[in-house]
Amino acid sequence: MLRLLKKDEFHPHASTCYKTPVKQIKQQVTEYTDIFSKQINETGKAKLAIEPTTRFSYLEISALANIITHELIYYHQIGEIGYFLASAFADYENDQALKEASQDETDGENEDSDIGTPSGSLPSTTLPKTMELSSSLLDDSIIIRKKIKDLFIKMGLTDGQCWLGHAGYVLSYSQARQDEYIGLLSHSILIKLGGCPITGLAPGSMTVNEILTEITDIAKSSWALMNLCAMCQAFRFAAPRTPLFYTLDIDPSETIFGNNGWTDSNTF
Numbered sequence: 001m002l003r004l005l006k007k008d009e010f011h012p013h014a015s016t017c018y019k020t021p022v023k024q025i026k027q028q029v030t031e032y033t034d035i036f037s038k039q040i041n042e043t044g045k046a047k048l049a050i051e052p053t054t055r056f057s058y059l060e061i062s063a064l065a066n067i068i069t070h071e072l073i074y075y076h077q078i079g080e081i082g083y084f085l086a087s088a089f090a091d092y093e094n095d096q097a098l099k100e101a102s103q104d105e106t107d108g109e110n111e112d113s114d115i116g117t118p119s120g121s122l123p124s125t126t127l128p129k130t131m132e133l134s135s136s137l138l139d140d141s142i143i144i145r146k147k148i149k150d151l152f153i154k155m156g157l158t159d160g161q162c163w164l165g166h167a168g169y170v171l172s173y174s175q176a177r178q179d180e181y182i183g184l185l186s187h188s189i190l191i192k193l194g195g196c197p198i199t200g201l202a203p204g205s206m207t208v209n210e211i212l213t214e215i216t217d218i219a220k221s222s223w224a225l226m227n228l229c230a231m232c233q234a235f236r237f238a239a240p241r242t243p244l245f246y247t248l249d250i251d252p253s254e255t256i257f258g259n260n261g262w263t264d265s266n267t268f
Helices: 002-006 022-043 058-114 132-155 160-168 175-193 208-231
Strands: none
Touching: 002 022, 022 058, 058 132, 058 160, 058 175, 058 208, 132 160, 132 208, 160 175
């Protein structure tokens, strides 16, 4: 969301604007963005001051729906980048392990030949080793997928995760189609946030602060994954010409919940 605001590219989706002027939504989104970013950077948490009698205006709900939508689109894509890099890294490490095993077997056969032992009498049982780095990357990327899925389930949007890629990068070649999926997401989230006139939430749904907490946790896990990918040089396996990579910048300053890449673990 920060990137969109900085470049003046944020346009509230029509699905959230039919009761509130676009200009007002943009102003409210900017206000919330400033509040949440400051809170995240100072305390590691984002929340609104909500009392039992708090009434969210339609403007506030519209702004929150747009923020949640774009932040989840971003972090879903970050997670998929991590999964792509981890898979490519694992394939590379397995290939290397197979080559090493094959070389060890060849060396063993040569040694057997030198001492007069039949090369076939002691078949090699060397297998590729489990690669801890690539395995850790895969596990972390899968955890991000699960956290996003769990959030959508808790919000009562079981199909929501399936829309994220289409709203982010899969349909980057078709702005109209991409907007359709952004609309599905933002409108569905809007409904969940606007179902109750008292708290601004549908009965049984998560509170706004619970959603913000979940997104913060997803962001923290996402930047931990990106930092690990950088440390083990997994980005050498990136495919920069594919939409997965070139449709966003991997930069904490692009997002409200970035917190400088979560380098300060003492905020929690």
